[in-house]
Amino acid sequence: MRFCLLLFVSLFLVACQSNPTCPPLPAPYTIQHPAWAAHASIYQVNVRQYTPAGTFRAFEAHLPRLQQMGVGILWLMPVQPIGVEKRKGTLGSPYSIQDYRAVNSELGTMADLQHLIQEAHRLGMHVILDWVANHTSWDSELAQQHPEWFTKDAQGQFVAPVADWQDVIDLDYSKPELRQYMTETMTYWVKTAGFDGFRCDVAGLVPTDFWNDTRRELEKIQPVFMLAEWDELHHPPFLKAGEFTPNTHLLEQAFDATYALRLHYLLDSIAQGKQPVAAIDAYRQAERAKYPAGIYLMNFTSSHDVNSWDGTEYERLGENALAMAVLTTTLPGIPMVYSGQEAGFERRLKFFDKDQIDWNAYPLGDFYTKLLQLKKRSAALTNGDPCATFERLSTPAGVYTFYRQGQTVSTDSATTTPDTPATARRTGSRAPSTATVVVCVNPSDQEQAFGLPQVPAGTYREIFSERTLRLGARSRVSLTPHGYQVYELMEAAAQE
Numbered sequence: 001m002r003f004c005l006l007l008f009v010s011l012f013l014v015a016c017q018s019n020p021t022c023p024p025l026p027a028p029y030t031i032q033h034p035a036w037a038a039h040a041s042i043y044q045v046n047v048r049q050y051t052p053a054g055t056f057r058a059f060e061a062h063l064p065r066l067q068q069m070g071v072g073i074l075w076l077m078p079v080q081p082i083g084v085e086k087r088k089g090t091l092g093s094p095y096s097i098q099d100y101r102a103v104n105s106e107l108g109t110m111a112d113l114q115h116l117i118q119e120a121h122r123l124g125m126h127v128i129l130d131w132v133a134n135h136t137s138w139d140s141e142l143a144q145q146h147p148e149w150f151t152k153d154a155q156g157q158f159v160a161p162v163a164d165w166q167d168v169i170d171l172d173y174s175k176p177e178l179r180q181y182m183t184e185t186m187t188y189w190v191k192t193a194g195f196d197g198f199r200c201d202v203a204g205l206v207p208t209d210f211w212n213d214t215r216r217e218l219e220k221i222q223p224v225f226m227l228a229e230w231d232e233l234h235h236p237p238f239l240k241a242g243e244f245t246p247n248t249h250l251l252e253q254a255f256d257a258t259y260a261l262r263l264h265y266l267l268d269s270i271a272q273g274k275q276p277v278a279a280i281d282a283y284r285q286a287e288r289a290k291y292p293a294g295i296y297l298m299n300f301t302s303s304h305d306v307n308s309w310d311g312t313e314y315e316r317l318g319e320n321a322l323a324m325a326v327l328t329t330t331l332p333g334i335p336m337v338y339s340g341q342e343a344g345f346e347r348r349l350k351f352f353d354k355d356q357i358d359w360n361a362y363p364l365g366d367f368y369t370k371l372l373q374l375k376k377r378s379a380a381l382t383n384g385d386p387c388a389t390f391e392r393l394s395t396p397a398g399v400y401t402f403y404r405q406g407q408t409v410s411t412d413s414a415t416t417t418p419d420t421p422a423t424a425r426r427t428g429s430r431a432p433s434t435a436t437v438v439v440c441v442n443p444s445d446q447e448q449a450f451g452l453p454q455v456p457a458g459t460y461r462e463i464f465s466e467r468t469l470r471l472g473a474r475s476r477v478s479l480t481p482h483g484y485q486v487y488e489l490m491e492a493a494a495q496e
Helices: 002-016 056-060 063-069 110-122 141-145 176-192 208-219 261-271 279-290 304-310 313-330 365-377
Strands: 042-045 073-076 126-131 135-137 168-170 197-200 225-228 257-259 296-299 334-338 389-392 400-407 434-441 448-451 458-462 468-471 476-479 484-489
Touching: 056 110, 063 110, 063 365, 110 126, 126 225, 135 141, 176 208, 208 225, 261 279, 261 296, 261 313, 296 313, 304 313, 304 334, 313 334, 313 365, 313 434, 313 484, 334 365, 365 484, 434 476, 476 484
Parallel strands: 042 073, 042 334, 073 126, 126 197, 197 225, 225 257, 257 296, 296 334
Antiparallel strands: 135 168, 389 400, 400 434, 434 484, 448 476, 458 468, 458 484
């Protein structure tokens, strides 16, 4: 552990040496993010509902499209067999695990899954598995072979972890044998299937020391990315008063990111006119008071739970659905897109039955491509960069505007990518030392015009319209109701 901490500190100092004001991370935070996650976005894959077949092989055909869209991390919902006893609906919940070390035959075979992950890796993407450590199905292999590993009521009977989750039973992490089994099983999926990490279901209901120990074992195999379904800033509605702890310390040693649930529900309220857009400032202050700047949370406007139970983004966000997607992609944190959002899907998916997504030729594919490719290429939007700058700008009350800056390394024609602007692809040319992205969002129903005198002066490209313009002391922009604009500083203007 001492070696890991020293290595982390040395890497941190190298990354921040160009910025002497960069604050050091406090000692408890020893997590080391994999390098490939620095510019990644997450895409949640609902395999069952993705295609008519609902299989790994059928989904695999979408990988080139998702890679072109800019996706960095694919999150597969649970792939194991689903319990039959007390099953909900015709197909049951993917989170009711019957056998932790098997593949659900409805989705395909282990060979199909391995092929999918290998192809994702070939395209430069990484894949994480949705892991359900808190509970199993009533008829699970563990319930039959190790009933002593489960929580029991006064009559010695299995119990559900939450009143509404009657299709699953609670595991008891006071049992060392259970902990060993679960850790060994997670390492099995990394070694056998090739997964690059895990999204961990209701992670705060499982002891943090289990996650800490498991992360260390996984890191012995390869660098992994760990996402926790939890937010220490938000009390989950399924927990009773007194059952929630805001101090799980999940982000210190075990997890790269947790959910930004408090921000998610705040954006719902802003879109519905229940709170002013300026409430984001108070949220950011609360986040910074809780965590150091190098820690990041997952921002999103939809997920499997949100879509099925709370409603689609169009039900909750209305005309602000795209404006809020701009915020979740460009605010500090790692953004997530759920299956079907690029299709402008306006229907709640059934959770326990087959209910295929209607893709409609991906009407929002270009919208998400421009956002995720910006995230992928711009140092201003790097995940968890403690040296980066976030500057809130003074604009009319109904508008939220900010710019972000980050340091980028010099490059030349030999190291650029197709996403690199042409000015930086010329032989011998150099990219700017500081990348800048300016974001303007208008959730109000009124047109808004305002100046941006505080923005670093230069020539910018607006990523959606692709028009170029000068921003600086005398510049003005105009936003339509529920509109948004995102500006990227062009390399040729970096020295202005």
